[in-house]
Amino acid sequence: MSHQLPEPIPAESPAAHGTARALRADARRNRERVLRTAQQLFAQEGLGVSLDEIARRAGVGPGTVHRHFPSKEALYLAVSIDQLERLVAEAAALAAGGDPAAVFTLLSRMMADGAENSTVKSALTAAEFDLRTAAPEVATDLTGYVTELLDRARTAGLVRDDVTADEVMALVAGAFAAIRHADAHADPARAARIGGIILDGIRPRSR
Amino acid sequence: MSHQLPEPIPAESPAAHGTARALRADARRNRERVLRTAQQLFAQEGLGVSLDEIARRAGVGPGTVHRHFPSKEALYLAVSIDQLERLVAEAAALAAGGDPAAVFTLLSRMMADGAENSTVKSALTAAEFDLRTAAPEVATDLTGYVTELLDRARTAGLVRDDVTADEVMALVAGAFAAIRHADAHADPARAARIGGIILDGIRPRSR
Amino acid sequence: MSHQLPEPIPAESPAAHGTARALRADARRNRERVLRTAQQLFAQEGLGVSLDEIARRAGVGPGTVHRHFPSKEALYLAVSIDQLERLVAEAAALAAGGDPAAVFTLLSRMMADGAENSTVKSALTAAEFDLRTAAPEVATDLTGYVTELLDRARTAGLVRDDVTADEVMALVAGAFAAIRHADAHADPARAARIGGIILDGIRPRSR
Amino acid sequence: MSHQLPEPIPAESPAAHGTARALRADARRNRERVLRTAQQLFAQEGLGVSLDEIARRAGVGPGTVHRHFPSKEALYLAVSIDQLERLVAEAAALAAGGDPAAVFTLLSRMMADGAENSTVKSALTAAEFDLRTAAPEVATDLTGYVTELLDRARTAGLVRDDVTADEVMALVAGAFAAIRHADAHADPARAARIGGIILDGIRPRSR
DNA sequence: AATGAATGAGCCTTCATTCAT
DNA sequence: CATGAATGAAGGCTCATTCAT
Numbered sequence: 010m011s012h013q014l015p016e017p018i019p020a021e022s023p024a025a026h027g028t029a030r031a032l033r034a035d036a037r038r039n040r041e042r043v044l045r046t047a048q049q050l051f052a053q054e055g056l057g058v059s060l061d062e063i064a065r066r067a068g069v070g071p072g073t074v075h076r077h078f079p080s081k082e083a084l085y086l087a088v089s090i091d092q093l094e095r096l097v098a099e100a101a102a103l104a105a106g107g108d109p110a111a112v113f114t115l116l117s118r119m120m121a122d123g124a125e126n127s128t129v130k131s132a133l134t135a136a137e138f139d140l141r142t143a144a145p146e147v148a149t150d151l152t153g154y155v156t157e158l159l160d161r162a163r164t165a166g167l168v169r170d171d172v173t174a175d176e177v178m179a180l181v182a183g184a185f186a187a188i189r190h191a192d193a194h195a196d197p198a199r200a201a202r203i204g205g206i207i208l209d210g211i212r213p214r215s216r
Numbered sequence: 217m218s219h220q221l222p223e224p225i226p227a228e229s230p231a232a233h234g235t236a237r238a239l240r241a242d243a244r245r246n247r248e249r250v251l252r253t254a255q256q257l258f259a260q261e262g263l264g265v266s267l268d269e270i271a272r273r274a275g276v277g278p279g280t281v282h283r284h285f286p287s288k289e290a291l292y293l294a295v296s297i298d299q300l301e302r303l304v305a306e307a308a309a310l311a312a313g314g315d316p317a318a319v320f321t322l323l324s325r326m327m328a329d330g331a332e333n334s335t336v337k338s339a340l341t342a343a344e345f346d347l348r349t350a351a352p353e354v355a356t357d358l359t360g361y362v363t364e365l366l367d368r369a370r371t372a373g374l375v376r377d378d379v380t381a382d383e384v385m386a387l388v389a390g391a392f393a394a395i396r397h398a399d400a401h402a403d404p405a406r407a408a409r410i411g412g413i414i415l416d417g418i419r420p421r422s423r
Numbered sequence: 424m425s426h427q428l429p430e431p432i433p434a435e436s437p438a439a440h441g442t443a444r445a446l447r448a449d450a451r452r453n454r455e456r457v458l459r460t461a462q463q464l465f466a467q468e469g470l471g472v473s474l475d476e477i478a479r480r481a482g483v484g485p486g487t488v489h490r491h492f493p494s495k496e497a498l499y500l501a502v503s504i505d506q507l508e509r510l511v512a513e514a515a516a517l518a519a520g521g522d523p524a525a526v527f528t529l530l531s532r533m534m535a536d537g538a539e540n541s542t543v544k545s546a547l548t549a550a551e552f553d554l555r556t557a558a559p560e561v562a563t564d565l566t567g568y569v570t571e572l573l574d575r576a577r578t579a580g581l582v583r584d585d586v587t588a589d590e591v592m593a594l595v596a597g598a599f600a601a602i603r604h605a606d607a608h609a610d611p612a613r614a615a616r617i618g619g620i621i622l623d624g625i626r627p628r629s630r
Numbered sequence: 631m632s633h634q635l636p637e638p639i640p641a642e643s644p645a646a647h648g649t650a651r652a653l654r655a656d657a658r659r660n661r662e663r664v665l666r667t668a669q670q671l672f673a674q675e676g677l678g679v680s681l682d683e684i685a686r687r688a689g690v691g692p693g694t695v696h697r698h699f700p701s702k703e704a705l706y707l708a709v710s711i712d713q714l715e716r717l718v719a720e721a722a723a724l725a726a727g728g729d730p731a732a733v734f735t736l737l738s739r740m741m742a743d744g745a746e747n748s749t750v751k752s753a754l755t756a757a758e759f760d761l762r763t764a765a766p767e768v769a770t771d772l773t774g775y776v777t778e779l780l781d782r783a784r785t786a787g788l789v790r791d792d793v794t795a796d797e798v799m800a801l802v803a804g805a806f807a808a809i810r811h812a813d814a815h816a817d818p819a820r821a822a823r824i825g826g827i828i829l830d831g832i833r834p835r836s837r
Numbered sequence: 838a839a840t841g842a843a844t845g846a847g848c849c850t851t852c853a854t855t856c857a858t
Numbered sequence: 859c860a861t862g863a864a865t866g867a868a869g870g871c872t873c874a875t876t877c878a879t
Contacts, residue, residue: 036859059852070861072856081853169413176410179388179398183414187390191382203383206376207390210417242878243842277844282871412867449857451864473848484865489850528739583827588825589812597801597828603798617797620790624786625830635843680873693842693877703875 042067043156048088056085086144093147094119094120112209116177120184120204121197141216152178155190169213180207220300247284249274255295265290293351294393300354303329304356309359316372319365320415323384327391376420387414456481456489462502470499486627500558507561510536514568523579524570527622530591534598534618566592583627594621633658663700665689669709677706707765714768717743721775730786733779734829737798741805741825773799790834801828 046067050058060081064071078084099118103111163170184207193199197199253274257265267288271278285291306325310318363381370377391414400406426626460481463474474495478485513532552568570588577584598621607613667688671679681702685692720739724732766793777795784791805828814820 013357036850039860060854066863071852071854072861075854076859079854124879151236154878171409176394176396176413179410180413181393181402183387183390183392183394183398183410185390186393187386189313191386192390193386202378203386206379206383206387206417208417209421210413210415214416217871240842240879246842276878278870279845280843281843286871288870409864429724447863453863474850475848479680484854486851486866487864490863493850495849579838585823586827590808592813592825593808593812593824594804596811596829597804597824598805599804600807601797601800601804604803605796607800616792617800617804618799620797620831622831623835624827624829628830660839681875682873685841692873692875694839696875697838700875836856 013017028035036077039067039069039073043069043074043077043084044087044091047084060084068148072160093144093151097147097150097154099107100151100158103188104154104157109161110167112155112162112168115155115158115200116181116208117204119181120188120207121200124159152162166213168211177211180211183207246280247275247384250276250281250284250291251294251298254291255298258292258295263288267291297351297354299329300351300358303356304354304361307365311361311364316368317374319362319369319375319384320364322362323388323415324408324411325390327395327414328407342405360372373420375418379418389416390414439602453481453483453487457488457491457498458484458501458505461498462505465499465502474498504558504561506536507565507615511561511564511568514565514572518568518571524581525573526569526576526582526591528620529569529572530595531618532613533595534602534621535614582625586625592623594625595620656777658693659700660688660690664690664695664698664705665708665712668705668710671740672706672709711768713743713766714765714772718768718771718775721779722744723770725775725778730782733776733783733789735774735796736779737802737829738822738825740802741809741828742821787834789832798832801832804828 043063047063049079060074061071062105063084064074066073076082080086081174096119100115104113109115110188155177157166159172159174159177162168184204187203187207188200189197191203193203225410226320250270254265254270257270259274268282270291274281281291285294303326307322310322315321348351359381361383366375366379366381367385369375391411394410394414395407398410400410444584457477461477464477464480474488475485476502478488478497481488492501497512507553514529517529520595522528566568566588569591571590573582573591598618601617601621602614605613605617659807664684668684669686671687681695682692684705685695688695695705700706715738721736724736729735773795776798779808780789780793780795783789807830808824809815809821812820812824814824
């Protein structure tokens with residue numbers, strides 16, 4: 010939402026004839042294609058994939074990739090932000106509902122996402138490029154929702170008193186890594202068990 | 217005969233103290249230096265660091281790195297194995313003692329190591345190069361000790377019945393990632409808290 | 424549609440003359456330049472020349488060489504095949520004519536080529552990389568024509584009965600080496616004399 | 631003979647005690663070993679072989695190779711000269727006999743040598759390093775004998791009037807290449823046939 | 838005099854980025 | 859705006875040569 014692309018104010022556009030509009034639609038389609046392709050390839054092969062490969066698979070020239078994403082880092086961040094935004098949308102929906110255990114739903118969902126698509130993991134882990142610096146708002150948005158849901162669960166006695174939202178986020182990143190390490194990508198039951206153990210860790214020690 | 221150590225007229229030698237007996241020691245020192253430098257740089261910057269950079273920082277030529285470690289993978293594996301071997305040694309010591317809670321000690325130690333030096337994490341995660349293939353014995357040894365200590369703890373009722381050694385190892389890898397994600401490398405207390413939450417997850421739900 | 428040639432408003436185009444239609448022509452020119460430079464340098468210095476040197480002398484970057492010829496072997500083969508194809512064309516033309524002595528014309532021509540440009544020699548010698556494997560058709564074509572012309576000459580009593588096409592080819596390679604060894608590259612008369620001696624060897628002992 | 635190694639005048643040697651003599655014998659044995667190994671490897675693999683490989687196979691350290699042959703070129707030239715010297719010896723023996731056809735014997739022998747051991751070929755071809763510059767005397771010696779034997783054969787009407795010793799040498803180099811090209815190294819009969827054709831070329835056209 | 842570790846220039850190749858068309 | 863050719867700075871690795879022992 011607050012992260013729209015830098016768009017040259019379509020209303021005021023000096024060239025409002027048909028062809029320009031068509032091109033812009035094309036451009037957007039290309040951008041989308043590159044983004045999607047990059048997401049897949051980053052997920053499958055890691056950050057090592059070359060931009061040429063991404064361009065080839067997206068069916069565009071390398072120059073086109075560059076026009077939309079001026080550097081590899083920019084593309085990587087765009088992919089990450091894209092994924093985060095989806096999570097934020099889910100978090101918002103859960104926050105709108107009244108379930109006190111919604112944090113667990115959200116966290117499970119995050120873990121599952123990460124298990125399937127390790128780019129989310131990378132996105133959150135932000136190991137190589139700094140997502141928090143580049144797109145502070147989305148990250149903040151997500152943390153905000155997690156905080157809200159966490160507080161709600163705490164009030165209901167469903168999570169330990171001493172655990173913070175930051176730590177919970179870190180644990181999600183940890184769950185990704187754990188699932189990945191156990192090669193449990195493809196075994197949802199096993200991935201769920203590992204994620205479950207970590208979630209159990211944030212539950213209160215029962216009396 | 218012709219291969220005797222070339223002793224430059226021992227009587228007249230200007231430096232007759234112990235330090236003179238180097239050479240092969242020098243080679244070993246270089247190897248050690250490269251290994252240590254690589255450990256640091258891999259930990260700090262990831263596998264992306266160039267061998268030339270490692271050589272430069274170790275104060276040797278690129279060829280020297282190559283002499284000791286004929287490929288980047290070989291160097292990486294050497295670093296990983298080196299670290300694993302230390303863990304195995306610790307695990308052995310703990311197994312020799314009788315503490316039923318020794319798993320927790322070992323796991324805490326592993327997590328702390330990983331927090332300080334994410335190469336251990338990489339070593340365990342073995343994402344890029346396959347450690348399990350290259351040095352199966354060390355990895356097996358470690359798993360063996362973990363299994364032993366885990367069983368002992370289970371017998372004492374200190375861990376859940378349903379958790380396996382593989383999962384525990386995966387959780388350690390997850391803890392590394394979580395600690396790293398929380399930027400808690402440098403904050404031992406925080407790292408300990410995060411690690412603690414994960415360890416709590418493998419404890420039995422108390423009665 | 425979206426992939427049409429981007430014609431920058433043809434009506435207003437400042438340069439509407441023929442010369443503007445380059446680009447792909449540029450690429451082809453570069454390819455040609457690299458090929459020619461490689462031919463020369465391989466001929467002068469052997470396969471030892473570095474690709475960087477070839478690039479430098481062709482006035483392009485090393486990457487450009489790589490784009491057109493993905494490996495040194497590929498470049499070498501391209502050079503060789505290029506030369507062979509010219510020979511095959513000549514052989515075809517000679518085969519089309521009716522001269523029973525055409526073999527000698529062809530062989531002389533091959534020797535002269537080799538004298539000027541020892542890459543042909545390398546191409547035929549195929550010492551380092553295997554041309555016969557990589558481009559079997561061209562090599563086969565050439566041998567085919569030689570066989571045909573040789574048979575024709577034999578029928579006319581112009582060559583010994585016992586000499587085969589393979590041996591003739593080998594002798595051509597030998598002539599290259601002989602001419603090269605005598606430093607007769609630049610002295611056509613001398614090169615011709617040496618080549619002539621070898622050709623005389625395949626003529627029947629007269630009676 | 632005139633090409634003996636630079637030997638520090640044994641008679642005047644300041645250190646004439648036993649150990650020095652023993653060591654010198656060792657050194658000579660090493661030199662011989664390296665030379666022989668280099669000969670083999672150059673012949674089998676070409677100039678591409680590394681000095682380390684030569685050292686390893688000769689059972690000495692790389693430093694030892696360097697002590698005897700200060701550069702790769704020096705080693706290569708030493709190998710070549712060594713081979714040439716053997717040819718010169720043979721040529722001298724043939725010149726001492728009275729056979730007018732001795733040139734053919736010598737040339738056949740040279741071709742056979744080259745077929746078996748392409749270093750001789752390289753030595754004569756002197757493609758990469760310039761043998762004629764580095765060791766003019768041996769080359770001159772050989773050419774001298776060839777000239778002598780050639781003249782004698784010419785007088786006896788066994789060779790064409792117009793062929794020179796230089797050309798004959800070049801043809802020998804050509805024969806090496808031809809034999810090599812025909813893959814006839816291992817097929818002496820075939821190699822002989824190819825060599826024979828070339829020799830026939832220098833015979834007078836029979837009346 | 839031999840050893841073999843160290844050096845470092847250079848090789849082939851890759852790839853993010855720029856730019857002419 | 860898209861294209862894709864060109865660029866050129868690394869990267870990993872090799873190897874002739876030097877040098878401490």
